[in-house]
Amino acid sequence: MQKYKIKVIEKNKEQEVTGKADQNFLEILRNHDIAINALCNGQGKCGKCKIEILDGVQKGECLACKTYPVEDCRIKIQTLSRETFHILSTGTAAKQHGDKVSAGSNLGIAADIGTTTLVMQLVDIDNGAVMKTYTALNEQGSYGADVISRIEAANNGAAEILKKSISRQLEEGVKELSKSKKAPIKRMVIAANMTMVHLLMGYSCEKLGVYPFTPVNTETIEIDFAALTGTAGESFPVIIIPGICAYVGGDIVAGLVALDFIKCEGVHILIDLGTNGEMAIGNKKKILVTSTAAGPAFEGGNISSGIGSVAGALNKATLTEGKIKYETIMGAPLVGICGSGVVELTHELLKSGLVDETGLMDEAYFDEGYSLDKTVTGSMVKFTQKDVREIQLAKSAIRAGLEMLILRYGVAYEEIEKIYIAGGFGYYLNIKKAVGIGLLPGQYACKIEAAGNSALAGAKCVLTDEAALKEGEQLAAKAEEIQLAADKEFNELYMKNMYFE
Amino acid sequence: MTIIQEISELLQKGRAKNVKALVQQALDEEMDPIEVLNEGLLSGMMIVGEKFKNNEVFVPEVLVAARAMNAGITILEPKLVEAGNKPIGKAVIGTVEGDLHDIGKNLVIMMFKGAGFEVHDIGTDVAPQTFIDKAEEIGADVVGMSALLTTTMPKMEETINLMKEKGVRDKYIVMIGGAPVTEGFAEQVGADFYTPDAASAAEVAKKAVVVK
Numbered sequence: 231m232q233k234y235k236i237k238v239i240e241k242n243k244e245q246e247v248t249g250k251a252d253q254n255f256l257e258i259l260r261n262h263d264i265a266i267n268a269l270c271n272g273q274g275k276c277g278k279c280k281i282e283i284l285d286g287v288q289k290g291e292c293l294a295c296k297t298y299p300v301e302d303c304r305i306k307i308q309t310l311s312r313e314t315f316h317i318l319s320t321g322t323a324a325k326q327h328g329d330k331v332s333a334g335s336n337l338g339i340a341a342d343i344g345t346t347t348l349v350m351q352l353v354d355i356d357n358g359a360v361m362k363t364y365t366a367l368n369e370q371g372s373y374g375a376d377v378i379s380r381i382e383a384a385n386n387g388a389a390e391i392l393k394k395s396i397s398r399q400l401e402e403g404v405k406e407l408s409k410s411k412k413a414p415i416k417r418m419v420i421a422a423n424m425t426m427v428h429l430l431m432g433y434s435c436e437k438l439g440v441y442p443f444t445p446v447n448t449e450t451i452e453i454d455f456a457a458l459t460g461t462a463g464e465s466f467p468v469i470i471i472p473g474i475c476a477y478v479g480g481d482i483v484a485g486l487v488a489l490d491f492i493k494c495e496g497v498h499i500l501i502d503l504g505t506n507g508e509m510a511i512g513n514k515k516k517i518l519v520t521s522t523a524a525g526p527a528f529e530g531g532n533i534s535s536g537i538g539s540v541a542g543a544l545n546k547a548t549l550t551e552g553k554i555k556y557e558t559i560m561g562a563p564l565v566g567i568c569g570s571g572v573v574e575l576t577h578e579l580l581k582s583g584l585v586d587e588t589g590l591m592d593e594a595y596f597d598e599g600y601s602l603d604k605t606v607t608g609s610m611v612k613f614t615q616k617d618v619r620e621i622q623l624a625k626s627a628i629r630a631g632l633e634m635l636i637l638r639y640g641v642a643y644e645e646i647e648k649i650y651i652a653g654g655f656g657y658y659l660n661i662k663k664a665v666g667i668g669l670l671p672g673q674y675a676c677k678i679e680a681a682g683n684s685a686l687a688g689a690k691c692v693l694t695d696e697a698a699l700k701e702g703e704q705l706a707a708k709a710e711e712i713q714l715a716a717d718k719e720f721n722e723l724y725m726k727n728m729y730f731e
Numbered sequence: 732m733t734i735i736q737e738i739s740e741l742l743q744k745g746r747a748k749n750v751k752a753l754v755q756q757a758l759d760e761e762m763d764p765i766e767v768l769n770e771g772l773l774s775g776m777m778i779v780g781e782k783f784k785n786n787e788v789f790v791p792e793v794l795v796a797a798r799a800m801n802a803g804i805t806i807l808e809p810k811l812v813e814a815g816n817k818p819i820g821k822a823v824i825g826t827v828e829g830d831l832h833d834i835g836k837n838l839v840i841m842m843f844k845g846a847g848f849e850v851h852d853i854g855t856d857v858a859p860q861t862f863i864d865k866a867e868e869i870g871a872d873v874v875g876m877s878a879l880l881t882t883t884m885p886k887m888e889e890t891i892n893l894m895k896e897k898g899v900r901d902k903y904i905v906m907i908g909g910a911p912v913t914e915g916f917a918e919q920v921g922a923d924f925y926t927p928d929a930a931s932a933a934e935v936a937k938k939a940v941v942v943k
Binding site: 270271273274275378379381382385438439440441588589590596615616619622623713715716721724725726728729 | 786787788789790791792794828829830831832833834855856880881882883911913915
């Protein structure tokens, strides 16, 4: 089998790797632990694994998953780089924790392992103070953006690789966080969704991705760090917060702990507008949960110029008197449109009548889309008719899921005290505009509050307060799941909410 | 506008009540029920399907149009049987085992009906053997499989292999679809056709049964 030397050029570094003629560039990069974005896990559908071949017969841009090397060459890639990604680590937790005086030597780590991002914090266990934060993009991302893709990859031989990937990233995080500290880490608490836990623990994902979606273990896991990650260095006990079912995991339970659902009299709702759209409703008496899997539209996936929340991503827009004004993350030059930007644009186009209530774009823009501006490389960032359709599908799934949850719980509007929106997308979301496009119900607008990274907040609670883990376990045991896919009423609501009101 | 044209227009707008009334009127005026079906109802549905493919209309519009179509067909049914109207083919359509998603599958079923097929909807979470049993039972021309989870796609291959094992593979035109499904996957597993949307699926199926 013919082999080729491939020079891989990233923003800040270069390396040479060898690839075989029968491996596409995505495979070659993965084999060398170089993580590039592959939302659809190599099916040629998302367009996000673009690379640029710098010389030879294949010179030019191409999809890494569909292109095979035919000669030695240099390629330019964009890795999942954390310097540009904007990751949320703050959270407003209802709970106060760690009120003892600091001894200075009780250090722990709270970790939120998300499908897209990883956040770890070094915490003083006595007084709950955050001493350092470490963030990274989950490098499993080169095996797909969503949990189903990763489950599929694990079932097809990548389980070991995926376990090693997250273990390595956890280890890196611990190293970074422990750098200047004199005291050793006493313990770590992890909040993560069910799929992330399965991949980290090396559990089989065979039953996770098909009906009736059976996880191997949903209980609290207590394990030694070295045993968990297979690393030789410093070790300490790790607690993995328990989950509820296949698609509502420990990260949601952590959020419920942080937001004190266990003590609530009134009914509260938690919506995690992250990759998987999990939601919970309830209080100390009863809790219902569900997952809407709205798809990646709110993370830039399936959107023609869609992109993650990186510097240069359009995240604000106003359209007045036919003129569009926009802002980007960190004010960097426009590179694409991120989740919050997608909501903003949809709202503005709706408001000015350039998109009608059925979602049809004005004739003038129907074919080519609405042009925003050119990127530094000269390509035009647009918002197309197809993008609007994707938003309709995504926002309808979330809205219908929320309404189903409220319907099945059986509670009146007045009884709902608060709707917390967790996750990075929710943190920067313009609630008024989200209501404007029907993503969130208008009559609840005044009850909506951004909760930030509630999973991380919950992990900190468990880290600093012994009682918190028990609360988590009680909440997890109490919670019941409702499944939406087979529910006729959900399908009706899903259809109904596709239009814009 | 003739009655037939009106029926088509109103179907496209999803006006089930009006469609029913007009179809009845057409029958009362002794119009050919087969013409009312093909030129009025089905052609209207095909126009909706085409617009759906182009993103000019969306899922809800297809749904209401299909409801109007079904309302019209119910009125025509007895007359069609009398007139000896035959469907252009028979199809068995379902979502594969382990998967509960059915909206896409239902859209395909609507478009197939709109193309003149007799469609048997076998629901979701359908085992490979069940696809074959139903196809054999009704003498199907087309077997359509849908999946929305990448994790359930392997069931499509299983069903096709089971057909080969039982020696019935060549009796059926096997079509697959669903968000994660691709042309490449269809080739890999030995399906006859992959189509990216419901309207294309019906078009392809219609052409395929003519050739058969």
